[in-house]
Amino acid sequence: MSIQEELQAVIKEALPDVSCVIGWREGPEPLRAAPLFVRTPADADAFRSGYFAVNNPAVFLPEYKGGKVGVVVKGCDARSVGQLLAEGLIRREEVKVIGFPCNGVIDVDKVAVALAGACDPGEIQAAREEGDELVLTTPSGEIRLRKTAVTADKCGRCLFPNALDADVFVGDTLEPAVSADDYADVAAFEALSLEKRMDFWEQEMSRCVRCYACRNACPMCVCREHCVALSRDPRWLTQSDGVRDKMFFQIIHASHLAGRCTGCGECQRACPARIPVLLLKRALSRRVEDLFAYRAGVDVAGPPPLLSFALEEPKIKERDW
Amino acid sequence: MSEQKIVSRKFISLGYLPAWLEELALGRTVYVPRQEGRTVLYRPFVPGDLPEFSRRPAESAKHVLFPRSEGLFSFCRKGDPGAPDTRGLLLSESAEPGQAVIFGALSCDARGFFAFDPVYDGCGTKGIAKDVYYLKRRENTALIVKACKTPLSTCFCHWTGGGPASAQGADALATDLDGGILLQAVTKKGAALLESAKLSPATDDQEASARAAHEAAVKAMPSSPSLDGAPEALLGLFDNKAFWHAQSAGCLSCGACTYLCPTCYCFNLTDESNGIAGTRLRTWDTCMSALFTMEASGHNPRRDKAARLKNRVGHKFSYYPRIHDGRFSCCGCGRCIRSCPSSVDIRQIVLNALKENADV
């Protein structure tokens, strides 16, 4: 029995206890799965896991607070569940966590790059995996891509491919491909001159349409309708189309995720303008890891670092003057 | 090709395209699809750059006629030292929009403006309240659409009365042929653009091969279901909370769908001021936001994401067609599906509504 079939069986078993189980189904495009809400055993047949199941189902959990709900999670999704639990935003007894070992997921943007203009990724009619290759059916015939070239960056640095703290774990655990997150992406960006870095953001943020998909796709952004970005008094942001306000919103998002971001990358994936907004959050995650040896969604015993303090901070060197 | 009458026709070989676009850009802003980062957007043409046609733009061209945020006027309170008790209010209008051309938009983009037009031309007030800001830009902007050859998996323009080579709402239609592009103007504005020495006369043969290409593009699209009953079906489900709850389960309440949509025309008015002076801004609104139709009392008739999604689908496929001769205010571009982080599929919701209604 494949992992997907095993998961379907587990979901059906879980159903009597929960109002629904959140997972994935085939989406309207072959490369992108969509969220699935299993309410009846028949719904479970539509469940799909695997390479295209990118969405983080943990984003929906706070909505279902007050009743019991099941959720199928990849390793990165499980970290979001863990962090939500650590902050008391959901209750452990109200979620049934179904985990499985994840081999990595697709980055559709990378497919667009790999296709190199051969066709629009939207023209892909079907996709299937063959070993370490992805076979795409396009109007101009079959195209084969190496999966390593189109797998999401976050998977390359994933330390927890097996869902942590799962109630039910299906399949054999996987060894992570790397032993530590080296934050090479942040380091490479910070190797640019300050001028270049600001140029980069000025260019990137000029594409922002202020749809707030980054915020709403973020499982840790739980303020939802009460986000400070929507407030007119105090007015943090104007309603203008300016780069400065758009950048400031990303600063709001990143600073509110300091020590909380699990690096699932949904903010960046959700962005219709393809702005690499995860970078800012990773810059803060690296600092939090350095200072407090804390990784969100993993080291969840005790309060998160920014909700607590120590009398002496061994890693913080204060000003001499 | 649509039923529209062709006013004039020209051919341009690919080598002359940059020179023609440069010529168009004299005294105008020419918007073309451009690659930026990992996406394609409508941006001003930069001499030396070719438009990006290998991928379809993620956004619609609506921001050219309906900016994301535009200053309607600015105001300033000024005291008069001679009359200390009075304070004058100085108002200044924003500058007139300039001339623009959108080259290489999709047919669905043009049909989006087709949905805008009656609304901003005062249809609801018998033509009294016209939106001068939109109409001025509409008048100043020429739209050259480029016929699509293959559909994306999210495309459904033919469900909503459009087609891959429709010129409805546009001024001219461009079709890729061997070695060049056939340009067919359908309005006077379009014909004026084609009066350039960079273009050569088109032949009947070229027009015939364009027609064949249009027919092939239509054939390449999967068959379309009938949406005739959609307005009534959606209205019939207006109070069916369970239905809308199920349809909206995956919705994240972000504004990606509405902001990329060629037909979503809702806006918000706000004053951005520093106490003495300020600007009245008109900014895109989105019915997916919790602040949409929020009343001053704090009450919102659309309380949750299910009610808001109902508004988006209902508006496009029921409320708008009921007052606009059955025309949907959806052009089937599929951008809302393609850019939805949760892949919420508006086609499926309409089909589900038809099915649900038939079952009752």
Added chain:
Amino acid sequence: MSVLKGQELRIIGFLCNWCSYGGADTAGIGRFVQPTDLRVVRVPCSGRINPLFIMKALLYGADGVLVSGCHPRDCHYAEGNFYARRRLEVIKALLPALGIDPRRFEYTWVSASEGRRWQHVVESFTMQIHDLGPARRLPDAPELDVLKMVAAE
């Protein structure tokens, strides 16, 4: 008038009411001459300082931001500055990722009796900002130009 030569820059200081604001007062009473680039905002406690205050100031017109609170273990509210210390240290890491020189923001501790120290802090930080020069700003929205025009008048 700045005691430093040349253009005055804009530095925003967020000072806690109980220690640092008192320290600045002590410096004033003692007539300790300081550069005048700093504009002070008094807040109840360094723990009250939302890191976004700092980011907002830096993005919207400040060339430098200085935060000062009670020395650790001396907070009027016992632990406000302990929380602040963590937040401020973390938010500093965002600046290099944005292309803003991290030296444009510093935080320190000054007690109400440390008038001399306050003078030293202001001098050192103002020098540091003058060495960096005026900060680059991201462009504002053209539709808000009128606000700029009125501010300049």
